[in-house]
Amino acid sequence: MKKQPLFTINMVIKKIKIKNFRNIKSAEIEPIDGINIFTGENAQGKSSFLESITFISNGRSFRTTNDFDLINREEKIAFIEAIFENTENIKDEFSVSASITDMGENKTNKKITFCKKDVKKLSEFIGKINNTVFSKYDSEIASGSPSIRRNFIDRLLSFLDNEYLKNIKKFYTLLKEKNFLLKKEKNIIVADVINEQLAELSAYISEQRKSISKIIEKEANKINSTEMLQNFKIKFEYIPNIEYEGKTLEEIKNQINSTFKKYLNIEFERKATLKGIQRDEYNIELNSMSAKKYASQGQLKIISTVLKLTEFNLLEKQINNTPIFLMDDCFSELDDINQINLWNCLQKKGQIFLTSNGLPKNYAEYKNKQIREYIIKQGNIIDIVDR
Ligand SMILES: Nc1ncnc2c1ncn2[C@@H]1O[C@H](COP(=O)(O)OP(=O)(O)OP(=O)(O)O)[C@@H](O)[C@H]1O
Numbered sequence: 001m002k003k004q005p006l007f008t009i010n011m012v013i014k015k016i017k018i019k020n021f022r023n024i025k026s027a028e029i030e031p032i033d034g035i036n037i038f039t040g041e042n043a044q045g046k047s048s049f050l051e052s053i054t055f056i057s058n059g060r061s062f063r064t065t066n067d068f069d070l071i072n073r074e075e076k077i078a079f080i081e082a083i084f085e086n087t088e089n090i091k092d093e094f095s096v097s098a099s100i101t102d103m104g105e106n107k108t109n110k111k112i113t114f115c116k117k118d119v120k121k122l123s124e125f126i127g128k129i130n131n132t133v134f135s136k137y138d139s140e141i142a143s144g145s146p147s148i149r150r151n152f153i154d155r156l157l158s159f160l161d162n163e164y165l166k167n168i169k170k171f172y173t174l175l176k177e178k179n180f181l182l183k184k185e186k187n188i189i190v191a192d193v194i195n196e197q198l199a200e201l202s203a204y205i206s207e208q209r210k211s212i213s214k215i216i217e218k219e220a221n222k223i224n225s226t227e228m229l230q231n232f233k234i235k236f237e238y239i240p241n242i243e244y245e246g247k248t249l250e251e252i253k254n255q256i257n258s259t260f261k262k263y264l265n266i267e268f269e270r271k272a273t274l275k276g277i278q279r280d281e282y283n284i285e286l287n288s289m290s291a292k293k294y295a296s297q298g299q300l301k302i303i304s305t306v307l308k309l310t311e312f313n314l315l316e317k318q319i320n321n322t323p324i325f326l327m328d329d330c331f332s333e334l335d336d337i338n339q340i341n342l343w344n345c346l347q348k349k350g351q352i353f354l355t356s357n358g359l360p361k362n363y364a365e366y367k368n369k370q371i372r373e374y375i376i377k378q379g380n381i382i383d384i385v386d387r
């Protein structure tokens with residue numbers, strides 16, 4: 001049996017400095033190791049504050065893939081600097097800084113340092129800061145396009161296992177090569193070589209996706225019933241684009257490769273890859289009904305929240321380190337009861353960053369963590385209230 005740790009280590013942000021990020025010209029925060037909540041009216045900068053924290057934790061934004069959007073429109077360089085700490089019995093402080101420079105013509109230059117050393121590849125940085133982010137994009141895990149579900153799983157697996165991150169990156173690089181070839185010339189020999197490698201990577205990726213889906217389903221139902229107090233059952237099922245029955249990776253690889261072979265001619269005709277893990281799906285149901293088709297807005301929010309809390313729990317268990325939990329617009333779509341259920345649930349986590357129009361009704365009755373409210377107006381923190 002795995003030895004239980006004597007104590008848990010929390011990942012926390014001690015200090016963060018923000019300059020020229022979105023509508024924030026200049027700000028400095030010393031967050032508490034509790035619930036930090038950004039409140040204020042619409043379009044004041046609540047999400048921008050949260051986004052700057054996710055940016056320094058992951059090296060990228062949760063709402064844009066174009067770093068240019070992040071630089072304040074009146075400036076040429078955005079800058080964030082943070083001091084993180086692994087707390088409890090062990091004290092281990094480290095700094096991360098990030099800058100985005102406008103290079104003209106919509107191009108940017110991003111620089112990240114970790115413990116004062118330059119980060120050469122973003123993949124080296126991913127996973128260093130243990131965190132779970134819930135953004136507007138994540139609220140569509142159950143209802144949105146398959147790529148949202150694939151990203152959810154890929155991010156989780158990449159955090160849990162660096163090997164997965166390497167393999168998925170390799171897969172997409174090879175897939176690009178294959179698509180390039182399909183468009184350029186009908187070279188079956190080269191295509192077969194690429195397919196063989198794609199099949200090997202696919203076997204590994206599929207098996208990982210399949211096994212994490214089972215783990216997610218179990219953990220999500222536990223959280224759903226005991227923490228979010230919901231009475232519906234969640235199904236989370238992996239639907240591979242290429243079905244396989246094999247047991248060993250070698251058998252699975254061969255099955256996938258034979259499907260690739262079957263489709264190769266038509267892929268050359270259509271000049272595109274038709275089959276593969278890039279088209280995998282996940283089926284999410286509540287009480288045996290497709291969530292996408294039948295779930296209410298509130299239920300969709302609850303399902304995505306539960307899935308993100310599942311990610312949080314799995315990261316915490318596997319890495320033996322409590323992640324920072326960040327959630328944008330956390331109480332929207334939820335009624336008073338569900339707001340309090342979520343609020344209660346968050347009391348048991350580590351350091352938390354939330355944005356909301358306000359705190360839930362009767363929040364003080366269900367409080368066992370320190371709470372600090374930052375009131376945001378026009379990109380500035382105009383008041384800080386300890387609740
Ligand atoms: N690069 C940028 N430079 C300057 N302003 C920006 C930039 N990007 C976004 N903004 C503006 O910053 C403001 C704050 O946006 P933000 O999404 O943080 O608001 P919010 O407080 O979360 O609002 P809501 O309650 O509607 O979610 C908006 O008016 C937005 O248009």
Ligand SMILES: [Mg+2]
Pocket residue numbers: 046047048329355
């Ligand atoms: Mg917002």
